[in-house]
Amino acid sequence: MFSRRVPSELSPNRIASARAAAAPRFDLTVSNPTACGIAYPPGLLAPLAEPAGLEYRPHPRGLPVAREAVARDYLRHGVTVDPGRIVLTASTSEAYTFLFKLLADPGEAVLVPTPSYPLFEHLARIEGVRAIPYYLGRDADWRLDPEALARAPGDVRAVVLVHPNNPTGSFVHPDDREALCVLAADRGWALIADEVFLDYPLDGGPGADCSFAINQTVLTFTMGGLSKSVGLPQLKLAWIVATGPGERVLAALDRLEFVADTFLSVATPVQLALPTLLREGAAVREAILARCRANLATLRRAAANLPAVSVLSPGGGWSVVLRVPAIVGEEDMVLELLHEDSVAVHPGYFFDFPGEGTLVLSLLPDPDTFAEGVRRVLLRIATNLARS
Ligand SMILES: Cc1ncc(COP(=O)(O)O)c(C=O)c1O
Structure with a gap:
């Protein structure tokens, strides 16, 4: 009855289901700038x-x-x-x-x-x-x-x-x-x-x-x-x-x-x-850029203490890619972060990165959320490394 233009399988994947069951407190996947505490000029609209x-x-x-x-x-x-x-x-x-x-x-x-x-x-x-x-x-x-x-x-x-x-x-x-x-x-x-x-x-x-x-x-x-x-x-x-x-x-x-x-x-x-x-809107653009740059600096400072993690250099945009030890699969890692740490990050496979060991973080979250989310991600990786 339906065309093949629309996928026949539309049920949520394991990560979406986990997020629906319990909203993460530290969402490092946000892509909506209107939901991250960016200041918009009151009369803009x-x-x-x-x-x-x-x-x-x-x-x-x-x-x-x-x-x-x-x-x-x-x-x-x-x-x-x-x-x-x-x-x-x-x-x-x-x-x-x-x-x-x-x-x-x-x-x-x-x-x-x-x-x-x-x-x-x-x-x-x-x-x-x-x-x-x-x-x-x-x-x-x-x-x-x-x-x-x-x-x-x-x-x-x-x-x-x-x-x-x-x-x-x-x-x-x-x-x-x-x-x-x-x-x-x-x-x-x-x-x-x-x-x-x-x-x-x-x-x-x-x-x-x-x-x-x-x-x-x-x-x-x-x-x-x-x-x-x-x-x-x-x-x-x-x-x-x-x-x-x-x-x-x-x-x-x-x-x-x-x-x-x-x-x-x-x-x-x-x-x-x-x-x-x-x-x-230039004021909004400048605020978003300043946010992304500040969060990137926070991430770099935090990751400097964990040499097993590398922060790939982002030329531009609102995201950053982390290479992490592939001790557990990306999906298991993302689910563990959701369940144990209440942190949401994207697995690399979501963007078709080849192999395992890639996480993608949004640079948009408010600075406190971002810093605490990053701290928890790095601690989880360090804990898994120590156990392996
Ligand atoms: C590369 C890229 N192109 C386009 C879009 C969507 O833009 P729009 O909201 O104008 O459809 C996005 C949204 O994240 C994006 O990442």
Whole structure:
């Protein structure tokens, strides 16, 4: 009766069940910035009540005033963007689905990075598209392997890049970007660059703060959104910037407009408020960045006392990866932390890290929660080590 776009097995896994049974006191997996004690300017949402929002005059690509505000925001990254080449969506997730509709017929494929954001598999499947993983190697600083990419099947239509990647925090290296552009031009692939975390540099690295929206040699769709750039996921507004060879971009935009027009999914009040939200939201962005940096420093100080644990350097983003001794399996370790210590962390396999011994922590929690959660994680690891 139901399509295979939706998984037939939807029951919660062991970790989700354990969390549902007893909410952890120290949740080091939070990804919702509105639930971590970040200070938001009290009047930030006032422009949503603009009387102009009472009138409904939709534009399939998004209201010009909103697209112009997005274009202005790219100047922070030193990129000049044509508002005519921007399409608004309700979220980055929706932007992915629009782009998969635009680029791939049912059954065709897109290449997605691994380890990375676990939603790609579902987003592709819901569109009837195959997500084929390409691997970022830890021993190679999470660099792309253009030679492996070149071996991709003939029905690949696009390559997804997450810049910086979630959760490794790695940026696409400029040399890899160049190699990929040559390959994509040769194979007729489009690039889909997810830059939702570009505003959050931590350790930085080659490629940091270099947006894919400068790409002109190959059809490129660069994405960002309010959920990360100003910490307002509940407002549901994201964007796609299309760049590349002129004729091809215009053809893509006409078709993308057709897709967007069938939904008209972005609400008018948030579009009208966008210029103010992007301006005033800078305070939220700065608070989130300061939080992530402070928590990373806390983690590094604490982990320095336990040489068996290494904190992998995050170039940017809201997460950090820990390599821990694989004395017990990741899932058992995460369950033990939940049951014994009331701490929630992600197991590496959630993001498709190969092998065992990887934990992923969010850098968003309030500093006391984070420090105590980290203390408990490290103590648990030290205890297991002493027992082994
Ligand atoms: C890499 C990446 N892209 C996109 C998203 C989702 O963004 P949005 O809320 O705009 O759909 C997330 C959410 O965590 C993410 O990690």
